[in-house]
Amino acid sequence: MSEDLNQVEVTTFEVGDVVKGQITKVEEKQVYIDVEGSKLSGIIPISELSSLHVEKASDVVSVDDMLTVKVKKVEEDALILSKKEIDADQAWDDLQQKFETxxxxxxxxxxxxxxxxxxxxxxxxxxxxxxxxxxxxxxxxxxxxxxxxxxxxxxxxxxxxxxxxxxxxxxEEIETKKQQLLNTLHEGQVLEGTVQRLTNFGVFVDIGGVDGLVHISQLSHNRVEQPAEVVEVGQEVNVKILAVDRDNERISLSIKETLPGPWSNISDKLKAGDILEGTVKRLVSFGAFVEVLPGVEGLVHISQISNSHIGTPHEVLKEDQSVKVKVLDVNEDEKRISLSIKELDENVKEEVESNYQALEENTGFQLGEVIGDKLNEFK
Structure with missing residues (x-):
């Protein structure tokens, strides 16, 4: 009678049916499951547990686990079941949705x-x-x-x-963070960043998930030929935001504007009466601009260039010429320095006349007899 009952149970299942059951035993290569509504043994071979290779059935399931499985084969006293196929059917539907969204x-x-x-x-x-x-x-x-x-x-x-x-x-996470950061940036903001790349035209700096460009002209107060002269990849730098173009995701930065300017505390560096070596940078109708410190230029007014009358500074000076100058005045607030070349010539003239005056007194010779008209060169 028991055999007739089993036969009845077997005929109620077909290949492809989906059933539920609880695991009653886990062996190394197969799992036994008590199928709901059936007295037949349910067996899940290890090959039907997962879409991946499994060494032991216990790596995937445990006793008392409730599973939904598919009938793979109907035998006289058992149902051969598959967990893998149920998982795959559900997974494909789920993956298709996630792929589309x-x-x-x-x-x-x-x-x-x-x-x-x-x-x-x-x-x-x-x-x-x-x-x-x-x-x-x-x-x-x-x-x-x-x-x-x-x-x-x-x-x-x-x-x-x-x-x-x-x-x-x-x-995607980086892009989201980038957009969030772009919305918080504004002109004039000073941030810390990391140098990412050097190019001929400037430096790209990461300021927290987005790169900004420091143009070569914004690297230093001094002239820079190559960015490698002042920064290196990986270096931490302070930058000031000059402009933010959110539509094109472009950020203009400056390192120069976070650094003390060449005019900072200039009154402590230069004082009236100082004599300096400088370089003529520009010649204009009213005088010459001479660089006396890196990034600091002073004006030698045309009246302070020579003891002799000149029509234009070009008559006696040229750009890039090295000259000695005397500081007449320093105005740090207005970033103005007044210089003189003429006063150094006058000092030389006075020194020469003084020396020859001493010679006359000690030797009895007249100054004119010794140097002729040489002094006229200073007049």
């Missing part, structure tokens, strides 16, 4: 294989090495067992092909 999924890395990583998301998901991170990874060993977030980038159910990307999630 761009939704992020999370899963544990089950294995590291040649060319990338493998995860179990109801079906086998593969992450190519190039889609793991934004940067190059030489060894993926540490990724095994790690929880990662992914986006589905390729889906082909017929070929059982699922390609995932962790890099896409990272890039």
């Amino acid at each position: 761009g939704e992020i999924i999370e899963a544990e890395v089950k294995d590291v294989v040649k060319g990338g990583l493998v995860v179990d998301i109801g079906v086998r998901g593969f992450i190519p090495a190039s889609l793991v991170e934004k940067f190059y990874v030489d060894d993926f060993t540490e990724y095994k067992g790690k929880q990662l977030t992914f986006k589905v980038v390729e889906l082909d159910r017929d070929k059982n092909r699922v390609i995932l990307s962790h890099r896409a999630v990272v890039e």
Whole structure:
């Protein structure tokens, strides 16, 4: 009679039926399950537990777990069941939706294989090495067992092909952070950043998730030929925001404006009466601008250039010429320095006349007899 009852039970199931049951025993290569509404034994072979390779059934399930499974085969005294197929059916529907919406999924890395990583998301998901991170990874060993977030980038159910990307999630997070940061930036703000790249025209600085450009002219108060003269990759720098173009995601920065200017505390560096070596930078109709300190120019008015009458500064000076100058006045507030070349010539003349006067008194010779008309050169 028991055999007739079993026969009745068997005939109530067909291949493809979906049933529920509770695990009663877990062996190394198979699992026994008590199927609801049936007195037949339910068996799940280890190959039907997961879409991935499983060493022991206990790695996937435990006694008393409730499972939804699919009938793979109907035998006289048992039902051969598959957890893998149920997981796959649910996974494909779920993955299709996430693929269409761009939704992020999370899963544990089950294995590291040649060319990338493998995860179990109801079906086998593969992450190519190039889609793991934004940067190059030489060894993926540490990724095994790690929880990662992914986006589905390729889906082909017929070929059982699922390609995932962790890099896409990272890039999306960076872009979101970038937009948030752009909305908080404003002209005049001073921030700390890290030098990322050097180019011939300037330096790109990361200011917290977005790069801004420091043009070569904004690197220093002094003239810079190559950015490598003043900064290096990885260096921490303070920058001031000059402009923010949110539409084009461009940020103009300045290092120069965060540094003390060449005129800062100039009154402590220069005083009236100082004699300096300078370089003629510009000649104008009313005088010559002479650089006396890096980035600091003073004016030698045309009346202070020569003891002789001149029509234009060009008659006696040229650009890039080295000259000695005397400081007449320093105005730090207005960034103005008055200089003189003529006064140094007058000092030389007075010194020469004084020396020859002493010679006349000591020798009895007249000054004119000794130097003739040489003194006329100073008149």
